[in-house]
Each structure stands twice: as C-alpha cells, then as structure tokens.
Amino acid sequence: xxxxxxxxxxxxxxxxxxxxxxxxxxxxxxxxxxxxxxxxxxxxxxxxxxxxxxxxxxxxxxxxxxxxxxxxxxxxxxxxxxxxxxxxxxxxxxxxxxxxxxxxxxxxxxxxxxxxxxxxxxxxxxxxxxxxxxxxxxxxxxxxxxxxxxxxxxxxxxxxxxxxxxxxxxxxxxxxxxxxxxxxxxxxxxxxxxxxxxxxxxxxxxxxxxxxxxxxxxxxxxxxxxxxxxxxxxxxxxxxxxxxxxxxxxxxxxxxxxxxxxxxxxxxxxxxxxxxxxxxxxxxxxxxxxxxxxxxxxxxxxxxxxxxxxxxxxxxxxxxxxxxxxxxxxxxxxxxxxxxxxxxxxxxxxxxxxxxxxxxxxxxxxx
Amino acid sequence: xxxxxxxxxxxxxxxxxxxxxxxxxxxxxxxxxxxxxxxxxxxxxxxxxxxxxxxxxxxxxxxxxxxxxxxxxxxxxxxxxxxxxxxxxxxxxxxxxxxxxxxxxxxxxxxxxxxxxxxxxxxxxxxxxxxxxxxxxxxxxxxxxxxxxxxxxxxxxxxxxxxxxxxxxxxxxxxxxxxxxxxxxxxxxxxxxxxxxxxxxxxxxxxxxxxxxxxxxxxxxxxxxxxxxxxxxxxxxxxxxxxxxxxxxxxxxxxxxxxxxxxxxxxxxxxxxxxxxxxx
Numbered sequence: 001x002x003x004x005x006x007x008x009x010x011x012x013x014x015x016x017x018x019x020x021x022x023x024x025x026x027x028x029x030x031x032x033x034x035x036x037x038x039x040x041x042x043x044x045x046x047x048x049x050x051x052x053x054x055x056x057x058x059x060x061x062x063x064x065x066x067x068x069x070x071x072x073x074x075x076x077x078x079x080x081x082x083x084x085x086x087x088x089x090x091x092x093x094x095x096x097x098x099x100x101x102x103x104x105x106x107x108x109x110x111x112x113x114x115x116x117x118x119x120x121x122x123x124x125x126x127x128x129x130x131x132x133x134x135x136x137x138x139x140x141x142x143x144x145x146x147x148x149x150x151x152x153x154x155x156x157x158x159x160x161x162x163x164x165x166x167x168x169x170x171x172x173x174x175x176x177x178x179x180x181x182x183x184x185x186x187x188x189x190x191x192x193x194x195x196x197x198x199x200x201x202x203x204x205x206x207x208x209x210x211x212x213x214x215x216x217x218x219x220x221x222x223x224x225x226x227x228x229x230x231x232x233x234x235x236x237x238x239x240x241x242x243x244x245x246x247x248x249x250x251x252x253x254x255x256x257x258x259x260x261x262x263x264x265x266x267x268x269x270x271x272x273x274x275x276x277x278x279x280x281x282x283x284x285x286x287x288x289x290x291x292x293x294x295x296x297x298x299x300x301x302x303x304x305x306x307x308x309x310x311x312x313x314x315x316x317x318x319x320x321x322x323x324x325x326x327x328x329x330x331x332x333x334x335x336x337x338x339x340x341x342x343x344x345x346x347x348x349x350x351x352x353x354x355x356x357x358x359x360x361x362x363x364x365x366x367x
Numbered sequence: 368x369x370x371x372x373x374x375x376x377x378x379x380x381x382x383x384x385x386x387x388x389x390x391x392x393x394x395x396x397x398x399x400x401x402x403x404x405x406x407x408x409x410x411x412x413x414x415x416x417x418x419x420x421x422x423x424x425x426x427x428x429x430x431x432x433x434x435x436x437x438x439x440x441x442x443x444x445x446x447x448x449x450x451x452x453x454x455x456x457x458x459x460x461x462x463x464x465x466x467x468x469x470x471x472x473x474x475x476x477x478x479x480x481x482x483x484x485x486x487x488x489x490x491x492x493x494x495x496x497x498x499x500x501x502x503x504x505x506x507x508x509x510x511x512x513x514x515x516x517x518x519x520x521x522x523x524x525x526x527x528x529x530x531x532x533x534x535x536x537x538x539x540x541x542x543x544x545x546x547x548x549x550x551x552x553x554x555x556x557x558x559x560x561x562x563x564x565x566x567x568x569x570x571x572x573x574x575x576x577x578x579x580x581x582x583x584x585x586x587x588x589x590x591x592x593x594x595x596x597x598x599x600x601x602x603x604x605x606x607x608x609x610x611x612x613x614x615x616x617x618x619x620x621x622x623x624x625x626x627x628x629x630x631x632x633x634x635x636x637x638x639x640x641x642x643x644x645x646x647x
Binding site: 244247248250251253254255257258259260261262263264265303307308309311 | 521
C-alpha cells in the first residue's frame with residue numbers, strides 16, 4: 001500500500017549551495033547587451049536605407065553628407081542635389097519608416113499584453129477602420145487635401161482613429177471596468193461600421209477609389225521631416241507609457257483577478273496602455289497609411305526569439321519593428337524601381353514566410 | 368490578523384454574503400466549508416476587493432481594508448486562487464517573483480531582497496528544483512505548490528486559499544494541506560482556506576466556519592461543526608461521522624441514497640463506492 005506523498009523537507013543550507021548561478025534575476029538587467037545590439041542593428045538599417053536609391057551615391061559619400069549635415073563635420077564637396085536627396089528625401093523616409101515600425105510593434109505588444117489575446121494587433125479596436133474612414137472622407141470630398149504644405153489627410157486620419165477607439169472603449173467600459181471580450185467585440189463592431197461607411201464612400205466616388213486604395217495600402221513615398229515631427233512626440237510618449245507598464249504587463253498575464261490581488265491597478269494599467277498605444281498608432285497611421293502585419297507579427301517573433309518578459313519584449317519589438325519596416329520600405333522602392341510597390345504588400349509577403357518558419361522551429365517549445 | 372464583521376456582498380443582484388463575521392488569528396488555520404454556492408469564493412473576493420464590499424467591515428492587522436491601497440492590501444493578504452493561471456513563457460522563478468509586485472515601485476525592478484524572498488518561498492514549498500522550469504512543464508500538484516510559493520513571496524501575514532486541493536489526488540491533497548499547516552506555524556500566518564472535502568478540512572484545520580447561503584451557520588472546533596444533524600440541514604445529505612483512527616478528528620461518511628453496496632447486494636465492487644449522499 002502506498003503512503004501519502006510527502007513534500008521534500010526544505011534544507012536551507014543545501015539550497016544555498018545549489019542555488020547560486022541558477023538564480024539570476026530576470027528582466028531588463030540580463031538584456032542590456034541584447035538591447036545595445038538591437039540599437040546597432042537599427043543604426044545599420046538606417047544607414048543602409050539612406051545609402052540606397054535610384055540616384056547612385058556611394059556609401060562613404062552618404063555617410064559624409066550625414067556627418068556634415070548632422071554634426072558639421074568635414075567639408076561639402078558633393079553636388080548640392082545629392083545633399084537634397086540624402087537629407088531631404090531619403091533620411092526622413094527611412095526615419096519615418098523606422099518610427100512607424102517601432103510604434104506599430106510596441107503598440108501591438110501592448111495590446112496583446114492587456115487583452116491577453118495573441119490575435120490582438122494595434123488596429124484591433126478601431127484605429128485602422130477609423131483612420132481609413134477619416135482619410136477616405138478627405139480623399140473623396142473633393143476639398144483640396146493639400147493646402148500648401150499642410151495636408152488635411154493626416155489630421156483627418158488621426159481624428160478618425162481616435163474617435164473610433166474612444167467609441168469602442170467607451171462602449172465597453174461600465175462601472176470602471178472594461179472586460180477584454182467586450183472591448184474586442186466593441187472594437188470589431190465599431191470597425192465594421194466604419195469600414196462599411198468607408199466602402200460606401202468609395203463606391204459612391206469610384207473615380208477616386210485608386211487614391212483611397214493607395215493610401216490604405218500604406219507607404220512612405222511622401223515622407224517629410226514634418227511628418228517625422230508629427231509622429232515623434234506620440235511615439236515617444238506612447239513608448240514610455242508602455243515601457244513603464246512592462247513589469248505590470250507581465251503580472252497581468254497571470255489573470256486580471258490574480259494581478260489585482262497582487263496589487264496591480266488593473267483597469268488603470270489597461271487604460272494607460274490603450275490610450276498610449278492608440279494615440280501612437282493613430283499618429284503613425286495618419287502619415288503612413290495602414291501598414292498591416294508589423295504590429296501583429298513583430299511582438300510574436302520577438303517572443304519566440306527572446307522570451308515573454310515584457311521588459312525585454314517591448315524594447316526589442318521596437319527595434320525589430322523599426323529594422324523590419326526600414327528594410328521592407330527599401331525593398332518596396334527597389335524591386336520595381338523607379339516605380340514603387342506599396343510597403344504593406346512587402347511586409348506581408350516577406351514577413352509571413354519568416355514568421356511561419358519561426359513558428360515551426362519553436363512549435364514544441366511554445367505552441 | 369483578519370477580522371470580518373457583518374460583511375455583505377453581491378455581484379449586482381441578490382446578496383451572496385449576508386452578514387458574515389469571522390476572525391483568523393496568526394498561526395491559525397481556519398477552514399471555510401459549505402455547499403456549492405454558499406459564498407466561500409465570494410468571501411475571498413470581497414476580502415481582496417476584487418468585488419466591491421457591501422456593508423460591513425474587513426480589518427487586516429487592525430486597519431479597515433477599504434482604507435488601504437491595492438498594493439497595501441496585497442502586502443497584507445495573499446491569495447492562492449482556485450484555478451491559478453500560470454502564463455506560458457515564464458519560468459517558475461519568474462512567476463514566484465511576481466509575488467513581489469506589491470513591494471515594488473512602478474519603475475523598480477526586482478532586487479536582491481526580492482530574489483531572496485522568492486528563494487525562501489521556493490525552498491519552503493519544496494519547489495527549488497522547479498525554478499527554471501516553464502509552467503507548461505508542471506504537473507497539477509507542482510502548479511499548486513508554485514502558486515503557494517508565489518503567495519509566500521508576497522510575505523503577507525494573511526493567506527487565503529480558495530479550494531487548494533480540489534483538483535488534486537489524495538496524495539497531493541494531504542501534501543498540500545500539510546504544507547499549509549507547516550507554513551502557518553513556521554511563518555506565523557493567519558490562514559483561511561475554503562475546502563470542499565469536509566474530512567480533509569477537519570483533519571488539517573484548527574477551526575471550521577460553515578457557510579450556508581451566505582451566512583455562518585456553525586463555527587468552532589471541527590467536531591462541533593461536523594455533526595450529522597448540521598450537515599443534513601446545510602448539505603441535505605445523510606451522513607455519519609466517524610472518528611479518525613489516528614487524530615480523533617471527525618471523518619464524514621455519506622450514508623443515504625442508492626449506494627454501490629446496495630445495488631450489488633452488499634458486495635462492494637472493486638472500484639470506489641458512490642461518494643455523495645442523496646439529495647434531500
């Protein structure tokens with residue numbers, strides 16, 4: 001007859017001897033080297049992106065132009081047009097792609113964290129459909145949507161995105177609580193309504209359908225320093241908010257009730273992340289259109305490669321998202337040069353096979 | 368340590384707790400028993416403010432729990448939930464370190480003192496060897512031990528356990544309850560555990576509190592609460608109460624209804640007899 005199992009009696013001495021190295025603290029501390037590497041990769045991607053283009057300018061010249069413009073180093077012995085191309089056309093385009101990639105990635109990670117849903121992406125609760133509707137209204141309304149240097153398109157898309165998310169969140173929240181399922185369903189409903197309105201406007205103004213479609217597929221061919229400046233503050237504040245919440249996002253993965261019993265102000269964290277990620281995504285979408293796939297897949301890829309701790313996941317997603325979108329944009333303007341492929345097509349076409357390969361490689365460990 | 372006075376709570380409809388009062392002192396293990404739906408889990412949720420408190424009072428170390436922030440509350444009371452969620456991708460050590468959450472400021476990461484607390488918790492629950500394993504590599508019993516370790520790492524003087532043994536086999540049930548008893552002694556914890564199995568509750572608890580439809584109907588030493596007439600009244604089950612051969616604690620044995628012994632003419636089949644008594 002079997003006797004009741006007895007748990008091993010703890011032996012503090014033996015434990016102290018055996019513990020040692022195995023007990024490393026998780027989180028940011030163990031990831032400093034990794035983050036430096038990621039930063040270097042972003043820098044390399046920026047340089048690569050700026051050095052490639054339809055006008056053949058050598059890599060060293062590009063670096064010298066950048067050094068001269070940014071830091072005042074060296075002397076200008078190149079044609080003025082080259083300086084224009086590198087500093088006014090290529091660099092803002094590459095920086096905007098990197099900024100949008102990082103923003104979509106940290107927003108996706110944030111949404112996945114609070115909704116505890118692997119299918120969550122930054123567009124889930126209304127940003128995409130709202131921005132699309134806002135942009136469509138401007139594009140079909142016939143008003144000259146570029147008034148001088150000031151385009152109405154980004155503000156309209158931004159307002160549409162913010163309004164749609166506010167409606168979703170407002171509808172889902174009652175009594176100070178926004179349950180995840182309600183939030184997702186409200187987002188799906190609001191998105192469906194906005195998308196229908198958008199479709200109606202396109203059908204009713206079919207002569208402008210191509211310009212709407214071009215905007216929806218997204219791209220950076222109209223990038224300017226001004227657009228970089230428009231997105232940057234939202235991205236910085238949003239990223240800071242999600243990074244600050246990263247440790248609490250880990251605890252939220254337990255369960256909302258358990259997180260609350262561990263002292264996490266669950267609804268406040270959710271609200272901060274939703275507001276931060278939605279505003280940043282709205283700003284990104286307003287200047288670049290709806291670039292799919294990045295916000296969904298980049299955080300998952302980072303999880304598979306470097307683990308689930310949000311303190312590493314969020315910054316690494318930003319770096320990977322930036323590199324990914326810079327390279328995708330480079331491909332988008334190179335393959336059919338001098339004409340361009342919408343970058344959204346490239347992100348899905350290149351990203352999907354790579355992600356599927358990652359999934360298969362890791363399926364036994366994680367999925 | 369934990370004082371509950373005339374507590375009412377609801378989920379927005381009819382009251383689920385109707386004037387519950389109970390105390391748990393340091394070093395004491397109190398078993399909260401009662402039929403399904405009697406309000407045991409609701410009591411755990413109300414004390415930790417997962418659901419809003421109705422009228423009445425919950426005091427933790429003398430302070431009204433309404434006056435505490437959620438972090439202060441979590442430094443005083445730790446919970447081992449009924450169906451603990453262990454997220455994928457985190458190691459046991461990382462999960463146990465999450466118990467340190469109420470001790471950390473927003474921008475603070477876990478430091479050496481948190482690591483030390485987690486190591487103590489792992490050692491006391493016998494889970495040190497599991498530290499680098501992932502949640503999906505754990506058995507049911509190991510998961511329960513890990514969640515207890517996480518609650519210990521919280522270093523709260525009050526420990527609430529919601530059905531800590533409901534999914535475990537008899538070996539792990541006794542192991543977990545033995546662990547809870549030992550911890551209450553070693554750490555001088557005030558332990559309140561909701562327990563389904565009356566015999567198990569009697570064996571491991573100093574006192575029992577019997578809830579029925581949201582109110583306390585009996586309270587005291589196990590042998591004074593687990594009387595056949597009280598159990599018949601609250602559970603609607605016909606039982607007899609035997610004495611445990613070693614400890615003398617009450618052992619609740621169902622009587623009524625159609626048992627396997629009756630249908631097989633008195634010969635016991637090789638499997639278990641029917642566990643529950645007939646309703647009444």
